[in-house]
Amino acid sequence: MLELLWxxxxxxxxxxxxxxxxxxxLSRTGVALIGVGSVGISGIxxxxxxxxxxxxxxAGHHFAQTLWVWIDVAxxxxxxAFYLDSLSMIFMLVITFVGFLIHLYSSEFMLDxxxxxxxxxYMNLFIGxxxxxVMGNNLLLLYLGWEGxxxxxxxxxxxxxxxxxxxxxxRKAFVVTRVGDASMAVxxxxxxxxxxxxxIQSILxxxxxxxxxxxxxxxxxxxxxxxxxxxxxxQLPLQTWLxxxxxxxxxxxxxxxxxxxxxxxxxxxxxxxxxxxxSPIAMLIVAIVGALTLLLSGFSAITQVDIxxxxxxxxxxxIGYMFLGLGVGAWSAAIFHFMIHAFFKALLFLGxxxxxLTHHHEHNMFKMRGIRxxxxxxxxxxLIASGALAAFPLVTAGFxxxxxxxxxxxxxxQGSPLxxxxxxxxxxxxxxxxxxxxxxTFFGEPRMEATHKPGIRLKIPLVxxxxxxxxxxxxxxxxxxxxxxxxxxxxxxxxPAVRTFHETLTQEFFFQIYTALASLVGIYLAYFFFIxxxxxxxxxxxxxxxxxxxxxxxxxxxxxxxxxxxFVRPYIWIARINKEDVxxxxxxxxxxxxxxxxxxxxxTESGRIRAYAMSIVIGAIIILTIAVVx
Amino acid sequence: xxxxxxxxAGVAVVSTVMVITRLxxxxxxxxxxxxxxxVAVIFFTLGAPFVSALEVxxxxxxxMVLFIFVVMMLNLGEEAAAEESKLLTGGMWIGPGxxxxxxxxxxxxxxTADAGQAIPGTVIPPQAVGISLFSTYLLGVELxxxxxxxxxxxxxxxxxxxxxSTHRFLQEGGSE
Amino acid sequence: MISIPLESGLLLAGILFALGVVGLLVRRNVVFxxxxxxxxxxxxxxxxxxxxxRWGQPDGQVMxxxxxxxxxxxxxxxxxxxxxxxxxxxxxDSDAASKMRG
Numbered sequence: 001m002l003e004l005l006w007x008x009x010x011x012x013x014x015x016x017x018x019x020x021x022x023x024x025x026l027s028r029t030g031v032a033l034i035g036v037g038s039v040g041i042s043g044i045x046x047x048x049x050x051x052x053x054x055x056x057x058x059a060g061h062h063f064a065q066t067l068w069v070w071i072d073v074a075x076x077x078x079x080x081a082f083y084l085d086s087l088s089m090i091f092m093l094v095i096t097f098v099g100f101l102i103h104l105y106s107s108e109f110m111l112d113x114x115x116x117x118x119x120x121x122y123m124n125l126f127i128g129x130x131x132x133x134v135m136g137n138n139l140l141l142l143y144l145g146w147e148g149x150x151x152x153x154x155x156x157x158x159x160x161x162x163x164x165x166x167x168x169x170x171r172k173a174f175v176v177t178r179v180g181d182a183s184m185a186v187x188x189x190x191x192x193x194x195x196x197x198x199x200i201q202s203i204l205x206x207x208x209x210x211x212x213x214x215x216x217x218x219x220x221x222x223x224x225x226x227x228x229x230x231x232x233x234x235q236l237p238l239q240t241w242l243x244x245x246x247x248x249x250x251x252x253x254x255x256x257x258x259x260x261x262x263x264x265x266x267x268x269x270x271x272x273x274x275x276x277x278x279s280p281i282a283m284l285i286v287a288i289v290g291a292l293t294l295l296l297s298g299f300s301a302i303t304q305v306d307i308x309x310x311x312x313x314x315x316x317x318x319i320g321y322m323f324l325g326l327g328v329g330a331w332s333a334a335i336f337h338f339m340i341h342a343f344f345k346a347l348l349f350l351g352x353x354x355x356x357l358t359h360h361h362e363h364n365m366f367k368m369r370g371i372r373x374x375x376x377x378x379x380x381x382x383l384i385a386s387g388a389l390a391a392f393p394l395v396t397a398g399f400x401x402x403x404x405x406x407x408x409x410x411x412x413x414q415g416s417p418l419x420x421x422x423x424x425x426x427x428x429x430x431x432x433x434x435x436x437x438x439x440x441t442f443f444g445e446p447r448m449e450a451t452h453k454p455g456i457r458l459k460i461p462l463v464x465x466x467x468x469x470x471x472x473x474x475x476x477x478x479x480x481x482x483x484x485x486x487x488x489x490x491x492x493x494x495x496p497a498v499r500t501f502h503e504t505l506t507q508e509f510f511f512q513i514y515t516a517l518a519s520l521v522g523i524y525l526a527y528f529f530f531i532x533x534x535x536x537x538x539x540x541x542x543x544x545x546x547x548x549x550x551x552x553x554x555x556x557x558x559x560x561x562x563x564x565x566x567f568v569r570p571y572i573w574i575a576r577i578n579k580e581d582v583x584x585x586x587x588x589x590x591x592x593x594x595x596x597x598x599x600x601x602x603x604t605e606s607g608r609i610r611a612y613a614m615s616i617v618i619g620a621i622i623i624l625t626i627a628v629v630x
Numbered sequence: 631x632x633x634x635x636x637x638x639a640g641v642a643v644v645s646t647v648m649v650i651t652r653l654x655x656x657x658x659x660x661x662x663x664x665x666x667x668x669v670a671v672i673f674f675t676l677g678a679p680f681v682s683a684l685e686v687x688x689x690x691x692x693x694m695v696l697f698i699f700v701v702m703m704l705n706l707g708e709e710a711a712a713e714e715s716k717l718l719t720g721g722m723w724i725g726p727g728x729x730x731x732x733x734x735x736x737x738x739x740x741x742t743a744d745a746g747q748a749i750p751g752t753v754i755p756p757q758a759v760g761i762s763l764f765s766t767y768l769l770g771v772e773l774x775x776x777x778x779x780x781x782x783x784x785x786x787x788x789x790x791x792x793x794x795s796t797h798r799f800l801q802e803g804g805s806e
Numbered sequence: 807m808i809s810i811p812l813e814s815g816l817l818l819a820g821i822l823f824a825l826g827v828v829g830l831l832v833r834r835n836v837v838f839x840x841x842x843x844x845x846x847x848x849x850x851x852x853x854x855x856x857x858x859x860r861w862g863q864p865d866g867q868v869m870x871x872x873x874x875x876x877x878x879x880x881x882x883x884x885x886x887x888x889x890x891x892x893x894x895x896x897x898x899d900s901d902a903a904s905k906m907r908g
Contacts, residue, residue, distance in 0.1 A: 607904030609839070613830050617729050624736050635810050639818045646822055646845055650829030655837050662841055669822075669852055676815070676859040681851075681867045688874055689848065693881050700885045701837060704892055726831035730824040737820040741813040748809040749859050754867065762864040763871065770868075774875040781879030788886035791893070 001052040002063050005082050008045050008092065009135060011038045012128035016121050023117025032107040035120030039103045039127050043096035050089055054490070061085060061493035064137060071140075078198055083137035086494040090335060091134040091267055094342045098259045099127050101461035105350055106251035108457040109357060113249075119159060123255065126152035130260050134267055139188050139198040142268070146184070146232065149261045150177050156256060157248040166247045173241040180231015180238055184268075187224030190217070191275075204274040211278050222275050222282035226289070229265030233319050236293045240559050242316055246308040250353030253308060258315050258349050259342035266322045266338055270331055273495060277329070283414055287327025291409075291422035294320030296557055298429035302436065303554040306363045307352050310437050313556070314389065315345055317430060321405050324423060328415040330408035331495035332488040336476050337401040339487075343472060344388035344398060347465035351382035354458055355441065358450040365437060370446035377459050379442055381466035386438045388469040390431035390523060393516035397473025402427060403515050404478060407508060411500040427515055431522025439530045478508065635675045642668040655701045659694060666690040676749060680756040815856035822849035836891060836900050840884050847877045 015038030023031055053063070066081035084092075103123060110119050129148025136142040158170030188198065194210060194217065195203050211218045229235075234242035234257075245257050256262070269276060269286065276282055294317045301313035318341050325334030355378060359368060372379045388398035406427060410420035476487040488497075529537055540546040552558060580588075604615070645665040652658035666689050673682035763771060826849060829842030851870045858866015888898070895902045 605907055607907030609900045609903075610831055610834070614725075614729075617726075617733075617827055617831065621729065621732055621736070624733070628736055628739055632810055636814075639814075642818070643821055643825070646825045649841060649845065650825060650833065650838070655835070658838065658841060662844065665822075665845070666848060669848060672815075672818070672852065673855055676810070676855060678855050678859060678867050681855060681870050684871065684874060688878065689844075693844065693878055696881060696885060697837075697841070700888065703889070704837075704898070706898070722832050723828070726828045729831070730828045733827065734820055734824045737824075738817065741816055747812040747860065749812055749815060749856065750862055751809065751859065752862050754859070754862070754864050759864040759867045759871075763868050766865075767868050767872075770872055774872055777876060777879050781882045785882040785886040788883065789889055 001049055002058065002084065003065065004045055005049060005063070005065050005084055005135070006067055008042045008049070008096065009082075009128050009131035011042045011045075012124040012131065014038060015124035016128060019117050019121035019124065023121055026117065028111065028116055031117045031120055035117075035124055036100070036103040036107050038124055039096060039100045042127070042131075043100040046092050046096045049084070050093055053084065053089055057493075066137075075196070076192075076198075078138045078140040080141065081137045082135040083200065084135065086491050087267075087270060087335065088134045090339060090491070091263075092131060094339055095127065095130050095134065095260050098342050098346050098465075099130075099255060101464060102251050102255045102259075102346060102350070104457050105254075105353070105461045106249070108455050109251055109353055110249065115159065119156075119249070122152055122155045122159070123251075126156070126256060126261070130264070133264055137200055139191065139200060139203075142200075142271075143184070143188065146181065146228070146264060149256070149264060150174065150181065150232070153177075153245070153256050153261055156252040157245045159248055159252065163247075169241075169244040169247040173245050176238050176241040177231040180228045182227075183224050183231070184228025187221055187228065190221050190224060194221075200271060204272070207274050207278060213278055214280060215278065218275060218278040219281050222272075222279045223285065225268060225272055225275070226282065226286060229268045229323075230289065231265075232268075233262045233265030233323070234316050235265070235289050235320060235323060236296065237559070239293060239297065239316050240556065240563060243309050243312045243556060246306070246312050250308070250349055250356060253311070254346045254349035254353070257312065258345040262315060262319055263322070263338050263342070266319065266326065266334060269323075269326045270335060270495060273326075273331055276326075277496075280414065283327050283329065285327070287324050287409075287414070287419055290320045290323025290325070290327055291419050291426075292320075293317065294324065294426040295422055295429070298426050298433065299553050300556045301433040302429065303550050304433075305366055307355070307365045307368075307437065307441060308349070308363060310365075310433060311345070311348055311352060314348075314430070314433070317426065318345065318389070321402060321423065321426070324409055324419060325405040328408050328412040328419065328498070329496075330405060330412055330498040332476075332491040333401070333404040333408055333498065335491060335495070336487055337405055340388065340397045340401040340469070340472055343465050344385040344396075344469040347381060347385040347462060347469060348389065350458075350461055350465070351378050351385065354378045354454045354462070357458075358452060358454065359448050360451065362448065365440045367447055368441050369444040370442070371450070372442040374446065374450040375454065377462060378454065381462040382442070383438060384466045384469050386434045388473075390434040391427055391515065391519045392523070393519060395470060397469050397471070399516070399519070400473040400476060400478065403512055404476070406515055407478070407511050408498055408500065410511060411508070413499045424514065424518055428518040428522045431519045432526050435523045435526035436530050439526060443531060478512065635672060638668045638671040638675070641665075642672065655706060656698065659698050659701065662697075663690050663694050666694065675751070677751045677753040679753065680759050812856065812860050815859075816853060819849045819853035819856065822846075822852065834900050835898050836888050837898060839900060840881070840888070843884075844877065844881070847873060 015034050018034050019026075019031060026034070062083065062085040064081060064083050066079050069077050069079045071078055103120070106119065106123070110116055113119065126149060129145045129152060131145070133142055133145025133149060136145060154170045154174040157173055158167045160166050191203060192198055195206055197203065207218070231238045242257060242262070246253055248256075276286065297313040297316040297320065301310050301317065304310045304313060318337070322334045322337050322341070325331075325337060354375065355368065355371060356363060358375065359371075362368060384396065388396040391399045391402040393399050406420065406423040409415045409423045410417065474484075477484040541550050555561065604611070642665050645661045645668065648661040649658045649665060652661065666685060670682045670685040670690070673679075673685060823846050826842045826844075826846035829845060830839055833839055833842065851873045854866045854869045854873070856866070858864065858869070891903060892898055
């Protein structure tokens with residue numbers, strides 16, 4: 001069964017090829033069959049491979065399959081080879097399973113669109129690239145998948161290209177992640193220089209022997225890789241592209257900008273954990289980046305009015321949690337949160353998509369209101385997912401995963417109280433903005449009528465993801481609730497366990513109470529301010545301080561304005577003065593000289609016979625002179 | 631005979647100068663006839679009686695007469711002469727004069743480089759010319775004939791003026 | 807019989823030619839331009855005759871006959887053109903016909 005590993009990424013690529021070549025000639029059903037079917041079959045295969053991997057694990061809990069050698073130059077031989085271990089297994093399951101559900105959803109969501117086959121072609125290409133990213137056994141293949149998902153993100157954000165604003169958002173996403181990609185490429189060069197190979201396992205085994213803990217080289221390599229992760233995962237300082245990326249269709253936002261592509265950075269750091277662990281400074285920076293990002297985007301999410309932008313900032317914030325977890329060494333907790341987040345965030349986006357679709361593509365929450373009665377299935381699944389996001393205690397999966405990270409931010413050897421405070425405040429704010437969104441959208445008097453009920457293909461993914469958002473949390477119960485951790489145990493074959501100070505169980509219990517309280521208080525505050533006493537908010541935003549604060553947080557802490565001032569304007573200025581620089585002078589000069597000569601010569605063409613006769617005579621004299629002189 | 635050559639040469643030069651400086655076209659043409667006649671005399675002294683006769687008959691007698699016909703047809707009156715004097719200012723002679731002087735100067739230079747040859751002056755009768763014309767240069771004769779036909783047809787076509795097609799009783803005012 | 811130096815004959819031809827050039831460049835009246843053209847043709851013919859007499863062969867005279875023929879045809883066509891120009895521009899100024907300027 002494991003030998004069929006290569007089929008898993010190959011099928012989406014095949015789907016992409018078929019849709020690109022024949023998509024225009026197929027009917028909607030045919031396109032949907034190929035598009036959804038390829039990912040579906042990959043999903044089934046992944047599940048079968050997972051079952052085989054878990055029940056009958058291969059030696060060393062990893063399996064490698066080489067298809068062919070890609071490049072063979074001077075001893076550098078990266079291959080098209082796949083490496084299956086617990087980490088990539090988890091990611092493959094999430095990608096194919098959630099991907100399949102989203103494909104099923106979009107087969108109905110995009111039904112009215114003209115670019116139906118183009119959409120599924122891009123989506124299949126994306127799934128294939130993302131799978132290559134997580135399954136590649138060398139960094140070059142990873143980088144290939146990395147760039148592939150970046151390309152698909154650009155193509156899909158700008159899917160409705162007739163509107164130039166969408167193209168601008170797509171370009172912005174591409175350029176900002178490019179900055180990160182460049183940093184990562186330099187990191188790859190550095191790693192290659194020191195290890196003479198880009199094979200991941202070779203690097204991970206050689207690194208501790210070659211580099212001491214805290215070596216500047218290790219820090220440099222880790223920080224450069226972090227640059228790439230920060231770009232792709234929309235963390236500080238490269239987070240500005242994700243809110244604008246909501247210009248793409250909602251399934252795209254669900255798949256790429258919630259569940260999979262933005263978690264590529266998390267995968268990279270987890271995969272290269274040995275390099276990161278060799279540099280405590282880099283780990284600290286990862287944690288700080290995560291903590292700052294989660295706070296910053298949380299505050300921004302409180303002020304947003306577009307439902308998808310709230311979810312975008314929420315994604316940035318939750319990935320901040322994952323970075324926080326990675327930074328304190330809680331590898332499995334971060335990956336656990338990734339999986340749970342994929343479920344509930346995709347569900348949130350899909351639910352928002354149903355709302356948008358049935359309300360004439362309205363995105364403004366304040367214009368919707370009171371949808372709870374009109375779309376019951378959507379409401380209940382959205383509520384479950386919001387509970388998971390806000391880490392509603394005990395019954396939602398988000399509680400277990402987020403609580404684990406916040407606990408390890410305190411108790412890990414690389415944690416610190418400050419990081420714990422950041423995580424704690426972040427949880428509080430998450431609850432506030434999440435339920436602000438729920439209350440404003442679903443409660444109150446309805447302002448618009450839903451145009452139609454969602455069909456079965458829209459509802460099935462919602463229900464499935466809703467169920468997962470509840471039960472998936474039980475895969476990893478904390479110590480205080482019976483030490484039932486099949487998930488972490490599974491991951492420990494690939495990632496090291498988190499090293500904590502020896503804290504007592506009661507301390508852990510109290511911290512869990514704090515986090516649960518934070519979540520509940522946040523939900524209540526959201527209820528109070530946005531349902532009962534909305535006037536307080538209105539009054540507050542009318543004051544100068546309140547209005548300024550709202551504007552500042554609404555714009556994402558004015559990062560766009562800052563980058564525009566710092567980078568965009570000087571660049572445009574340089575380009576403008578370079579339009580007519582020294583080298584242009586040479587070429588313009590040649591043209592100007594030609595024009596001068598043209599004017600001179602056209603002056604001699606006067607149309608007068610005498611002038612022409614004069615020139616003939618002068619010519620004759622010149623020739624005679626030459627004949628006489630020579 | 632040498633003296634006749636130089637006298638005729640002087641007359642030719644003087645009359646040519648008069649040709650290009652006259653205001654009245656007919657006067658200039660008459661001076662041109664004089665110049666051509668003196669050149670015919672020069673031909674005779676050089677021992678080419680045939681072309682001397684041809685010069686007089688064809689050049690002075692036909693071509694110049696054609697000129698005079700056309701000039702008279704143009705009917706340029708007194709106002710034309712006045713206009714000529716306006717167009718012909720003194721300063722205009724400087725440039726062409728310099729060019730002509732340079733030309734002649736170079737010519738003298740070339741000629742004096744290889745001095746000392748004399749023209750024997752033997753008379754070449756028309757029979758010799760005729761034999762040479764119709765044996766060696768027969769092709770040229772044919773080509774010249776074609777050229778003349780082209781000249782006739784061209785001159786007719788170019789000189790033709792379209793007549794108005796309405797009857798003169800139906801025209802307002804006079805006829806052309 | 808008589809010995810005229812070759813140079814004076816050719817020099818005479820050259821002077822006449824130069825005078826024709828001056829007339830061509832100075833005069834604006836097209837009739838005078840044509841006249842200057844005739845002067846130049848005549849001077850060229852004179853040069854041919856002088857050369858033919860130098861070598862004692864009739865070739866010079868034959869060439870002169872051809873020149874004469876060509877001059878006749880050219881004058882005919884040229885005068886017809888002058889008539890057209892006069893009727894079209896109502897003047898004999900050659901500068902009036904300068905539409906092909908660039």
